[in-house]
Amino acid sequence: MIWQLDLILCIFIVICAVAAITIKDLLAAVIILGAYSFFMCILYTGMGAVDVAFTEASVSAGVGTVLFVAAVSKTKRRSKD
Amino acid sequence: MKVIAIAIILLTGGLLIYGVEDMPGWGDPDSPASSHVSPKYIKEALGKTATPNMVTAVLGDYRGYDTMGETAVIFTAGIGCILMLRKKRKGEGD
Amino acid sequence: MLEYIISKYNFWVYVILLLIGLYAMVGKKNLVKKLIGMNIFQSAVILFYVSIGVKKGGATVPIFLGNAHAAHGHGHAIIDVASYINPLPHVLMLTAIVVSIATTGVALAVLILIFRRYKTLELDEIMKIRKETGV
Numbered sequence: 001m002i003w004q005l006d007l008i009l010c011i012f013i014v015i016c017a018v019a020a021i022t023i024k025d026l027l028a029a030v031i032i033l034g035a036y037s038f039f040m041c042i043l044y045t046g047m048g049a050v051d052v053a054f055t056e057a058s059v060s061a062g063v064g065t066v067l068f069v070a071a072v073s074k075t076k077r078r079s080k081d
Numbered sequence: 082m083k084v085i086a087i088a089i090i091l092l093t094g095g096l097l098i099y100g101v102e103d104m105p106g107w108g109d110p111d112s113p114a115s116s117h118v119s120p121k122y123i124k125e126a127l128g129k130t131a132t133p134n135m136v137t138a139v140l141g142d143y144r145g146y147d148t149m150g151e152t153a154v155i156f157t158a159g160i161g162c163i164l165m166l167r168k169k170r171k172g173e174g175d
Numbered sequence: 176m177l178e179y180i181i182s183k184y185n186f187w188v189y190v191i192l193l194l195i196g197l198y199a200m201v202g203k204k205n206l207v208k209k210l211i212g213m214n215i216f217q218s219a220v221i222l223f224y225v226s227i228g229v230k231k232g233g234a235t236v237p238i239f240l241g242n243a244h245a246a247h248g249h250g251h252a253i254i255d256v257a258s259y260i261n262p263l264p265h266v267l268m269l270t271a272i273v274v275s276i277a278t279t280g281v282a283l284a285v286l287i288l289i290f291r292r293y294k295t296l297e298l299d300e301i302m303k304i305r306k307e308t309g310v
Contacts, residue, residue: 019191021198021203033214040218047228047229048229048235048237049264051269052221052272055269059212059276060218071286077210079296079297080204082202085200086201088200093193094190097194101187107183107229109230110230114227123237124256133238133239135237135239144205148270158278159280165288
């Protein structure tokens with residue numbers, strides 16, 4: 001993989017991770033976590049791990065986000081920190 | 082709380098960055114992980130399992146029991162979620 | 176110097192991701208934030224393991240090219256090891272991803288139970304209620 005593209009993807013991933021743990025709105029944090037998983041999926045494809053990439057896209061970004069959104073809708077949406 | 086957390090992550094981060102120095106370079110073809118066991122799998126997977134995809138050959142044929150145990154893990158997690166979140170009947174405590 | 180940075184910066188990014196997850200697990204007080212931190216931690220470890228199997232210099236995805244059936248028929252095919260990526264970390268991390276989503280599901284179920292009993296998700300408020308009522 002071209003290392004400049006790889007570096008840009010890594011920076012996006014770190015920005016998504018920092019945003020997901022600092023935002024006070026929990027629904028927004030969960031959606032950003034889904035975006036983080038999709039960026040991770042692009043990174044796996046660049047490394048050549050196609051099986052891991054589509055498992056990550058379907059299981060972690062799809063089912064995981066659905067589970068988190070369901071849990072947030074059953075509880076509170078606001079967070080204090 | 083915050084001070085303790087920052088101290089913990091600084092300690093862990095220092096140890097991990099120190100450990101990165103001894104790792105082989107990223108994508109090195111002669112790294113120990115790529116030179117001991119995996120050449121055997123890459124050479125023999127097609128002849129022994131007749132599957133062109135090496136990952137599914139190892140997942141389904143070489144490590145079939147591992148995948149079956151993983152299914153048991155998913156089943157247990159699903160049963161646990163159902164038992165925790167169901168509506169309680171009358172007269173059933175807490 | 177640039178060579179050294181190019182060969183190591185991926186590992187530094189993985190360390191940074193792991194530290195972000197660890198900080199969210201230890202320092203944040205909201206329980207959903209702790210779970211998000213746990214997810215980030217797990218995916219950092221998975222990313223590190225997948226990156227172990229990468230081979231630079233012409234290696235492709237671990238799927239056999241060309242006449243796979245003909246090679247199987249004749250028994251001994253000449254397979255160049257250097258042209259395929261190491262498949263073993265991918266297999267182990269497939270299992271790890273599915274198990275991580277199972278643990279996340281059980282953790283979210285426990286979190287809903289905690290919210291039903293205490294009506295809050297902040298850890299300090301939960302500990303205060305527990306101290307006052309003794310439950």
